[in-house]
Amino acid sequence: MKTFDALNWVKTSVLSQRSRNFLTVLGFAIGVSAVTLLAAMGDSLKQFVLNEFTQFGSNIIGITPGKTDTMGVTGILRTNRGISLEDAQSLATLPEVEGVVPVVAGTAEIKYRNLTRATELVGVSHYAAQAWKMTVAQGQFLPADDLMHPRAFVVLGSKLHRELFGTAPALGEPLRIAGSRFTVVGVFAPKGQFLGMDLDEMAYIPAARGLSMFNRESLMEVDLLYSPGLNSDxxxxxxxxxxxxxxxxEDFTIVTQDQMLDTLDGILNVVRFAGIAIGSISLLVGSVGIYSILTISLWQRRNEVGLLRALGMQQNLLVRLFLGEAVFIAVLGGAAGLVILTVVQMVLSLVLPQLPPLLTLSSAGLGLGVSVVIGILAGARPAIQASRLPPIEALRAE
Structure with missing residues (x-):
């Protein structure tokens, strides 16, 4: 039998039973779209999280006060010393460290003329812009002052600058922050959000000034900027x-970006595999549907099978024809599932435009590949049964 004739036979057999095959195709569509979506979403979320963290540089190590035995679980403080500004200054002397960013944050009231705004205030060092890959649009970032005795300078986020100054220039203008006078030396270019925080609405001042303003003795975090060629561990x-x-x-916790990403990757993999397992249930239902349809079809088409066998059709060709029906039904379901996934991606792109695309060549190939494999497995037994029917008995069947 020619390839074209075989394909036409498969198509005619499947389309002649549209109503019966519809539910099977629908089950496959749901299963394939679920498996493909959840697998692709795991990859997309992983890339999204990676982009979120690496937008602040990939060669950063974070040090926080307090010892934790398991990342993300607050540990028991063995001392109340915390991490001081002097600790940060001493870490800068390590030959492996290119820069140190002490971090202290809080909410403060910023006043410019008759405008007042409560905003997030972050105390850092002059290395913050380099370490966190932030671009200054106007002026400069905080100068390289003495870490312990810096001048009262402030750098504004783009939104905060627009709300306080509008289109007017801000460089050199005085501000009142929590009652203290600061001078604007720079304005950041738009940076966007990070984990729900709008970085463009923040103001950045020297860490020593932040500690004094918030009446703190220790820092919230110290970020170390190291050479990209060195091993983070x-x-x-x-x-x-x-x-x-x-x-x-050891009353502190050191976390590298590699450790953080590994932990997040593990969590995302659990969610991903759990979703794939749930989606596989629909595929199982679809495979049972294919098996049932082919078994019923075999019983109803015994005359046809007997005639084909009597005319000399080989058993392996008959097996391939019945398997072709199973694969065709499965591929129809897989293609319908990819259409569903395309619609889901269009909706998600409106809600989360920064989320990487879900439907890629690899995810589409995964969906169709799973469909074909399930179709072959589900159709194998009915196909073999059809090929083994004795021609005489099949022709006598009513």
């Missing part, structure tokens, strides 16, 4: 040994 160990010599006890 090795740099983290050097910083750990340095702080151990200063504190005498």
């Amino acid at each position: 090795w740099v983290a160990e050097q910083a750990r040994q340095h702080l151990l010599r200063r504190h005498g006890v």
